[in-house]
Amino acid sequence: MPLESTGQVAPDAAEQLDALRTLHKEGRLAGEFPRVRGLLSGLGPEQLGTAGRLLARLDPDEVRRAHPAVPVVTVAVTGHGTLAExxxxxxxxxxxxxxxxxxxPSAFDSYVFDLAEPGSDLYAGDPDVTLCVLDPRIVLDELPARWGVEDLGGVLAAKLALLERLVATHGATARGPLVLNTLPLPREVTAQLVDHRSRAAAAALWH
Structure with missing residues (x-):
């Protein structure tokens, strides 16, 4: 689209991403961080993923030194699941x-120690925000080979009690908020149960 004031053509998303790559390659990304907001505008999901991988390599201390006014958010990431992306x-x-x-980021499946132990590295880092990302395996992995609704209810109750303790410890120890995700009901649960009543009961317990 032409820019009315200059007659120039606005850069498209590919050019914006290329500009970000160039800044990263030349080691100028921290020094020109205020440009990042504009370079990310208009990028699609796949391009944002590429841009995010470049930004994830950025040293936040370099940004702080170059631009003291730029906000830097410290995020602790722990949990059980795929955290790489x-x-x-x-x-x-x-x-x-x-x-x-x-x-x-913490090591895989270290969330219990991270959140239950006030002296853990997670708390020592004094994060602004803590993300605890869990997946349904924290429940499924503790079910016996042959299980029913009662088994599922027992594991869910135990996990809920554990999470409540972890949340309480975090609230008493950390200054920032703790964010947990909800667990989707996996098809593996309903597929294991053959009758409608059991499936409905399992869904009610899960939610």
Whole structure:
């Protein structure tokens, strides 16, 4: 689309992404971080994923030194599940708002220790926000080979009690909020149960 004031053509999304790649390749991304917000505008989901992977490699301390006024959010990431793509996604979404990310990911499946132990590295890092990303395997992996609705209810109750304790410890220890995701009901659960009443009961317990 022509720009009425200059007659120039606005860069398309591919050119914006190429510009971001160039800044990263030349080591100028931190120094020119205020440009990131504009470069991310208009990018599609796939392009944002690429941009996020570039931004996730950025040293937040370099951004702080170059631009003290740019907000940097420290996010602790823990949980049980696929976390590898979460940090780039966070970097991209924050970058769209002109905010830099300082991510502190934990080891896989360390969420119980991270959140239950006040002396853990997670709390020592004093994050602005803590994300705990869980998947249905935290329930399914504890079910016996042959299980019924009562078994499912017992595991769910135990996990809920554990999470309530972790949330309480976090609330008493950390200054920032704790964000947990909801767990979708996997088809594996309903497929295991043959009658409608059991499936309905399992769905009610899960939700």
């Amino acid at each position: 979460l940090v780039p996604a966070l970097a991209a979404e924050l970058g769209r708002h002109g905010v830099a990310l300082e991510a502190r």
